[in-house]
Amino acid sequence: MDYIVLISAVIIGAGIAYFFQNNSKFSKRLLMFSAGLLLAITVLDMFPLLFQSGETNAGIWIIIGVGTQLLLEGLSKGIEHGHLHSSNDHTHNVIPLSVMLGLFIHSFLEGTPLEVHHHHMHTHEVHEPHLHSSNILWALSIHKVSETIVLSTFLFSLNIKKIFAVSILILFAVSAPIGAFFGSFLAPNVYPKILGIVAGIFLHISSVIIFESNEKHSLDWQKLLLVFSGMFLGFLIS
Ligand SMILES: [Zn+2]
């Protein structure tokens, strides 16, 4: 089920990018909404789960997650938070390998917490672990749709063979499910550490999306409303 939802998110994202290439307004709106939702789920679901797990260095792992994402962005140039900061020596038929590498590691990592606590976390006093796990799944999937729109728009803009672009999208689509699969084998004492790292990644991405959408710090009510509705939905389901 989790795998199907994650893969569908990538298919939907690629479809939106393909059929609505000129409509970036929708993508921007979805990005704002997904940032609010991701932030809420991170703070309201993942943090409590992490701090209740008995992991003594819980906060440290969140910081490591933020640091990890900072490093990955050096490779991926920001695809995961909604756009590609283009480099100067940009040739229009080469896909920078570093961009793909950064993005795949990012996507693999964000899949890892999904499967695990079905097996391990219910030994602690966490209520309804299934509910929480599916919250992370939904927030992640909406984030994946935004991420895929940016990746696909970039791929379709390049002068490369279709089959090549589609192969990259397929690789991207399976990276989070592979992460979830690997995550399901993690030892119970390792799981909170990974959860902390991924929470740090989510915290950083959602903050950056919200920041970069409005670097001039003017009150854009439409954007803010989308962020707030994402947060509110996260609050409702957490
Ligand atoms: Zn950026």
Ligand SMILES: [Zn+2]
């Ligand atoms: Zn992501």
